[in-house]
Amino acid sequence: MKQEFIVLKRDILKILDAFYQGKVQRLDQAYNLYLKSSRNRGTDKENLIRLCRGVVKHSLQLDSICRTFLPKWEKLPLSIQNLLRLATFQLLFNVSTPKGVVVNEAVEISKGLYAGNFSALVNATLRNIAGQVDQYLKILEGGVELPPWLHEQWMNKLGKELENVVKSLALPPVLFLRANTLKVGADQLAHLLSKRDIEAEPLLFPPEALAVKKGDYHELCKTQEYRNGMFYIQDLSSQLVAHLLQPQPGEVVIEVGCGSGGKTTHLAQLMQNQGEIIAIDKQKELLKQLFKNVQRMGIEIVKPLSRDATSPIPELKETADRVLVDAPCSGCGTIRKNPEVLFRNNQQTLRRLAEVQKQMLCNAANYLKKGGTMVYCVCTLTDEETWEVVEFFEKNVPNLEKVNLEIYLPEGIRKRLRNSERWKVLVENKQKGIEIWPHYFSSDGLFIVAWRKR
Numbered sequence: 461m462k463q464e465f466i467v468l469k470r471d472i473l474k475i476l477d478a479f480y481q482g483k484v485q486r487l488d489q490a491y492n493l494y495l496k497s498s499r500n501r502g503t504d505k506e507n508l509i510r511l512c513r514g515v516v517k518h519s520l521q522l523d524s525i526c527r528t529f530l531p532k533w534e535k536l537p538l539s540i541q542n543l544l545r546l547a548t549f550q551l552l553f554n555v556s557t558p559k560g561v562v563v564n565e566a567v568e569i570s571k572g573l574y575a576g577n578f579s580a581l582v583n584a585t586l587r588n589i590a591g592q593v594d595q596y597l598k599i600l601e602g603g604v605e606l607p608p609w610l611h612e613q614w615m616n617k618l619g620k621e622l623e624n625v626v627k628s629l630a631l632p633p634v635l636f637l638r639a640n641t642l643k644v645g646a647d648q649l650a651h652l653l654s655k656r657d658i659e660a661e662p663l664l665f666p667p668e669a670l671a672v673k674k675g676d677y678h679e680l681c682k683t684q685e686y687r688n689g690m691f692y693i694q695d696l697s698s699q700l701v702a703h704l705l706q707p708q709p710g711e712v713v714i715e716v717g718c719g720s721g722g723k724t725t726h727l728a729q730l731m732q733n734q735g736e737i738i739a740i741d742k743q744k745e746l747l748k749q750l751f752k753n754v755q756r757m758g759i760e761i762v763k764p765l766s767r768d769a770t771s772p773i774p775e776l777k778e779t780a781d782r783v784l785v786d787a788p789c790s791g792c793g794t795i796r797k798n799p800e801v802l803f804r805n806n807q808q809t810l811r812r813l814a815e816v817q818k819q820m821l822c823n824a825a826n827y828l829k830k831g832g833t834m835v836y837c838v839c840t841l842t843d844e845e846t847w848e849v850v851e852f853f854e855k856n857v858p859n860l861e862k863v864n865l866e867i868y869l870p871e872g873i874r875k876r877l878r879n880s881e882r883w884k885v886l887v888e889n890k891q892k893g894i895e896i897w898p899h900y901f902s903s904d905g906l907f908i909v910a911w912r913k914r
């Protein structure tokens with residue numbers, strides 16, 4: 461039995477315990493907090509993240525498998541539940557590790573929990589599950605199990621296509637980069653990274669996008685190219701947003717909900733570092749990170765503004781050529797990398813978020829000059845946060861007309877969208893907004909819509 465795997469799994473269990481106890485909202489907060497402490501610097505980070513993410517992503521399925529053998533599953537202490545979840549996940553997904561090793565390691569760990577009172581139960585349950593792995597694998601081949609409220613919504617939208625979505629959500633997230641074209645092109649960046657044994661393949665659209673084929677997040681952040689601001693780690697669908705806003709050098713652009721600057725820095729690139737971007741967020745901590753990113757990437761046109769964007773900001777009235785509203789949302793498009801989204805949301809949280817989105821959007825429309833363009837985007841695809849927000853906005857804010865974004869999409873992207881039944885429905889209904897579903901490009905899901913002020 462390899463001692464280091466046992467240590468790794470004990471670490472994972474601490475993270476899962478913190479997550480399921482609700483001590484942190486997001487899973488990445490739980491593992492980042494943990495990895496930050498100096499004792500854990502040598503941890504096999506990627507394996508740890510993969511296993512934590514896998515357990516949370518499949519926990520509805522893992523729990524129902526465990527429940528088959530443990531009718532009193534709900535009454536078990538949380539650490540024992542997590543130990544069984546983790547070992548079951550390994551039995552089903554880590555086919556390279558012999559089943560006996562997985563079971564023995566779990567039993568060994570259980571001896572240190574609750575005076576070993578649950579060791580026999582852990583042993584018997586996992587041996588039963590190990591004996592029926594083939595049967596369970598068939599269930600898991602269907603993809604991630606969505607909570608009923610989300611399954612019903614997406615089924616209504618997608619019908620049979622939902623099968624492809626949930627299968628795609630089960631896959632690990634793809635790491636995408638955006639070359640900072642103020643410093644380097646995608647081909648040149650790929651070449652520089654290859655010297656560090658990182659393989660990143662330039663994509664056709666956007667021209668600055670790359671998909672990482674070899675190398676992980678932590679390796680990338682340590683490179684000289686990262687420190688020199690030659691790239692930003694950003695999902696592919698997010699990279700479409702700045703292009704669809706079409707900012708021009710010399711213009712005034714306002715971004716509402718700028719966070720740490722993923723889209724802000726992209727807007728600055730497209731503006732060739734000329735003009736002005738007012739980057740608004742209510743979280744000061746994120747604005748500090750934005751400042752670091754802007755400096756790292758050699759950008760000089762960003763003015764951070766710490767404000768609550770659900771209230772009007774009178775001094776910005778009719779000042780902007782373009783406005784981007786990147787609103788807080790449930791993140792249902794990001795389940796591949798943020799599986800906690802499956803558990804932290806329900807119809808109530810969606811309604812609360814939709815209210816914030818509506819207020820941010822209605823206020824932001826006032827910042828546009830006549831003839832200016834505004835984009836609203838969210839990395840989710842629930843009705844409440846997308847089309848219902850659009851409907852409310854259009855009823856309440858006059859003098860705006862929807863822009864047909866399809867014409868701004870490059871042929872490759874358009875072709876893929878046109879292949880989907882969902883796109884045909886949107887076009888038939890003259891909806892004009894764009895829905896990127898996670899299986900189209902192995903990216904996050906995203907909703908984008910745009911208006912022009914008359």
Ligand SMILES: C[S@@+](CC[C@H](N)C(=O)[O-])C[C@H]1O[C@@H](n2cnc3c(N)ncnc32)[C@H](O)[C@@H]1O
Pocket residue numbers: 698716717718719720721722723724740741742743746767768769770786787788789816
């Ligand atoms: C989707 S995230 C932004 C991501 C960012 N634009 C990027 O591309 O990296 C939404 C942002 O909205 C901010 N936010 C939430 N509520 C807000 C409010 N009432 N006023 C201003 N910003 C808010 C959050 O702090 C968060 O950074």
